[in-house]
Amino acid sequence: MTTTLASTDLDTPFTIVGRAFRSRLMVGTGKYRSNDEMVRAIEASGAEIVTVAVRRVDLDRTKEAGILYHLDPRQFFLLANTAGCYSTDEAIRYARLGREAGFNEFVKLEVIGDKDTLLPDVDGLLQAARTLAREGFAVLAYTNDDLVTALRLEDAGCAAVMPLASPIGSGLGLLNPFTIRTIKRRLSVPVVVDAGVGTASDACVTMEQGVDGILMNTALAEAADPVRMATAMRHAVEAGRLAFLAGRMPRREVAVPSSPLEGMLD
Amino acid sequence: MVPPSFSLNARADIFLFVTELRITVNGDPRSVTGPATLADLLQHLSLDPRAVVVEHNREIVRRPALEVTPLRDGDLVELVHFVGGG
Numbered sequence: 300m301t302t303t304l305a306s307t308d309l310d311t312p313f314t315i316v317g318r319a320f321r322s323r324l325m326v327g328t329g330k331y332r333s334n335d336e337m338v339r340a341i342e343a344s345g346a347e348i349v350t351v352a353v354r355r356v357d358l359d360r361t362k363e364a365g366i367l368y369h370l371d372p373r374q375f376f377l378l379a380n381t382a383g384c385y386s387t388d389e390a391i392r393y394a395r396l397g398r399e400a401g402f403n404e405f406v407k408l409e410v411i412g413d414k415d416t417l418l419p420d421v422d423g424l425l426q427a428a429r430t431l432a433r434e435g436f437a438v439l440a441y442t443n444d445d446l447v448t449a450l451r452l453e454d455a456g457c458a459a460v461m462p463l464a465s466p467i468g469s470g471l472g473l474l475n476p477f478t479i480r481t482i483k484r485r486l487s488v489p490v491v492v493d494a495g496v497g498t499a500s501d502a503c504v505t506m507e508q509g510v511d512g513i514l515m516n517t518a519l520a521e522a523a524d525p526v527r528m529a530t531a532m533r534h535a536v537e538a539g540r541l542a543f544l545a546g547r548m549p550r551r552e553v554a555v556p557s558s559p560l561e562g563m564l565d
Numbered sequence: 566m567v568p569p570s571f572s573l574n575a576r577a578d579i580f581l582f583v584t585e586l587r588i589t590v591n592g593d594p595r596s597v598t599g600p601a602t603l604a605d606l607l608q609h610l611s612l613d614p615r616a617v618v619v620e621h622n623r624e625i626v627r628r629p630a631l632e633v634t635p636l637r638d639g640d641l642v643e644l645v646h647f648v649g650g651g
Binding site: 327328329330331337350351352353354355356358364365366367377379380382392395396397399400401467468494514515516517 | 590591592593610612616617618620623625627643644645646647648649650651
């Protein structure tokens with residue numbers, strides 16, 4: 300009888316500031332067609348860390364109730380974000396509100412610098428990261444794929460650095476494997492690729508670079524079938540992670556036969 | 566619950582007169598009958614204090630303090646919660 304090893308037997312847990320997670324896939328909760336579909340997709344993804352945004356309560360009740368009405372905070376680790384913030388002060392304000400609304404000291408820090416690309420304001424991001432880290436937050440900083448910025452974010456006390464694969468919501472996949480590999484090689488804190496993954500192969504290739512995890516939202520929410528895509532992403536993240544740990548064969552620009560040359564018939 | 570304006574507890578000392586308070590809640594102007602606390606405002610809006618975070622003039626007010634934080638004319642109140650996001 301054969302025994303199939305679970306991927307958890309072949310990998311170590313994903314750990315951020317002492318908290319261990321089985322899944323290396325983190326997912327967002329935005330843009331789903333329905334809350335029911337969102338919950339089913341998140342469950343299918345196997346993700347434990349789930350991002351949420353802080354927004355005003357709709358006092359006219361024209362919209363659905365808050366996300367906690369649909370997601371059980373005992374089942375998922377809720378990671379509040381500062382999405383939509385364009386300044387240091389605004390991001391810090393949202394982070395504090397998120398900590399108050401939430402259940403942990405983690406924050407996914409975004410300070411956006413450009414409306415068209417949603418690329419980060421690196422200067423504002425570093426300032427906000429320093430302040431929040433001093434206040435005891437575990438800061439997971441969304442940033443571009445720039446090594447020097449990533450190193451500065453680590454120095455600022457970030458718990459994890461989250462370079463993008465490509466712009467938020469673009470689905471363009473991993474545009475620069477080299478920069479992501481370089482960041483991973485040089486940082487001590489976890490590196491989680493955040494944004495840009497479009498389909499399962501993108502997630503797999505990203506994990507093959509050796510990063511610690513991936514955070515995605517639109518790839519699931521805008522898939523024609525989010526539950527199937529979430530399942531595919533779960534497998535892709537595990538496959539890419541295991542392939543990285545396994546170590547790939549060398550690339551050769553010549554063929555090397557797999558079958559013996561000896562024993563051929565005359 | 567007895568409205569604060571009629572209660573004889575210590576809080577009544579703070580509120581001497583029934584007044585109309587013009588405040589801003591989540592960006593919109595509102596009038597509330599004072600004296601009133603942040604807890605009264607949440608009750609008036611049918612909001613469960615456990616389901617929202619209250620920011621009062623840019624300061625976060627934790628749940629136990631809601632009942633003892635009076636609203637004043639011109640106050641800015643933000644009521645937030647978690648919604649879907651990436």
